[in-house]
Amino acid sequence: MNIIEIKQLTKIYKLFEKEAGFRGSLKSLFNRKYTEKKAVSEFDLTVEKGEFIGLIGRNGAGKTTLIKMLTGIIAPSSGNLSVLGYSPNKLENEFKKRYAVVMGQKSQLFFELTPADTFILFKELYDIPDEEYRKNIEYFTELFDAAKYMNVQVRTLSLGERMKMELITALLHNPEILFLDEPTIGLDAVAQKQIRYFLKEINRTKGTTIILTSHYMEDIKSLCKRCVVIENSRKIYDGKTDILFEKFQLYKKITVSFEEETDVKLPEDFEILEKTPYKMSFIMPKEKARGIIKEFFENYKVKDIAIEEEDIGNVVERIYKEGSGSYYE
Numbered sequence: 592m593n594i595i596e597i598k599q600l601t602k603i604y605k606l607f608e609k610e611a612g613f614r615g616s617l618k619s620l621f622n623r624k625y626t627e628k629k630a631v632s633e634f635d636l637t638v639e640k641g642e643f644i645g646l647i648g649r650n651g652a653g654k655t656t657l658i659k660m661l662t663g664i665i666a667p668s669s670g671n672l673s674v675l676g677y678s679p680n681k682l683e684n685e686f687k688k689r690y691a692v693v694m695g696q697k698s699q700l701f702f703e704l705t706p707a708d709t710f711i712l713f714k715e716l717y718d719i720p721d722e723e724y725r726k727n728i729e730y731f732t733e734l735f736d737a738a739k740y741m742n743v744q745v746r747t748l749s750l751g752e753r754m755k756m757e758l759i760t761a762l763l764h765n766p767e768i769l770f771l772d773e774p775t776i777g778l779d780a781v782a783q784k785q786i787r788y789f790l791k792e793i794n795r796t797k798g799t800t801i802i803l804t805s806h807y808m809e810d811i812k813s814l815c816k817r818c819v820v821i822e823n824s825r826k827i828y829d830g831k832t833d834i835l836f837e838k839f840q841l842y843k844k845i846t847v848s849f850e851e852e853t854d855v856k857l858p859e860d861f862e863i864l865e866k867t868p869y870k871m872s873f874i875m876p877k878e879k880a881r882g883i884i885k886e887f888f889e890n891y892k893v894k895d896i897a898i899e900e901e902d903i904g905n906v907v908e909r910i911y912k913e914g915s916g917s918y919y920e
């Protein structure tokens with residue numbers, strides 16, 4: 592069953608142009624000039640219940656604009672949009688109770704309140720029945736290991752702890768769809784891993800449909816079976832994440848630190864990003880990663896080694912060059 596249906600969805604922002612200075616402000620009062628920015632162009636998408644979809648693209652590609660239209664925050668300029676059978680822009684209360692949105696860069700928590708108080712507030716706002724509320728608080732407190740944060744002011748929490756509370760707040764009313772815009776932004780590797788685990792669990796145990804935007808390829812790879820790539824307002828890839836990584840993700844980034852001064856000569860097809868006597872990082876063809884790591888451990892005193900997915904921008908560029916398409920096999 593499709594719970595999201597988008598056809599030819601387009602959003603054009605109107606940007607008001609003003610000449611500099613006081614005279615410019617006065618002039619613009621009588622002679623308003625606008626330029627137009629197409630942020631989402633003729634976008635088609637269908638999402639089935641229970642899917643976990645990654646929405647990826649470079650800065651300014653149009654991801655947030657798409658999520659804002661799906662949640663009714665802004666109205667489309669043209670096209671058709673149905674979410675759970677509703678037209679999001681009508682902002683009907685019944686609709687608002689069936690989805691949730693979490694934006695990594697914006698908080699819906701009250702910084703002076705404790706999470707426990709915030710949850711009660713949201714219980715009232717969403718009209719959550721007592722039993723459902725009790726069960727969810729119990730389930731999420733355990734899943735997120737959150738008991739120790741319940742009674743401290745939100746403003747004292749770390750970024751990672753706050754994101755856990757954002758997610759609990761968003762999930763208390765059992766939304767059928769969860770929209771996540773960069774939920775792991777700014778978090779360290781451990782916190783990112785925890786958030787990924789929670790999201791996987793929520794999708795698995797509650798069947799929540801999740802649409803996630805992230806700049807971290809690791810998030811997409813480990814969570815989303817399907818991903819949609821948006822470039823310059825248009826959809827250029829819609830298909831299995833496995834295929835995207837196999838076909839378009841060709842390099843890995845390796846960072847090695849050494850216990851003693853070390854000088855390593857790397858093959859020519861490796862691109863060195865940083866090199867000091869104790870540390871180096873470089874980009875290399877992904878199929879050679881396993882061999883090179885083994886070699887490092889055998890030949891040098893390695894203190895630490897980190898392997899990262901290639902930057903999203905390179906992957907998008909390769910897809911763009913190949914031309915847009917669907918990749919279901």
Ligand SMILES: Nc1ncnc2c1ncn2[C@@H]1O[C@H](COP(=O)(O)OP(=O)(O)OP(=O)(O)O)[C@@H](O)[C@H]1O
Nearest residue numbers: 604606628630648649650651652653654655656657
């Ligand atoms: N309110 C607005 N008025 C005018 N232009 C806007 C507005 N919001 C976004 N834009 C423009 O629309 C384009 C798409 O922006 P959007 O925020 O959707 O991109 P994004 O893919 O989410 O980027 P990022 O990854 O940087 O968050 C950008 O060029 C942006 O400058």
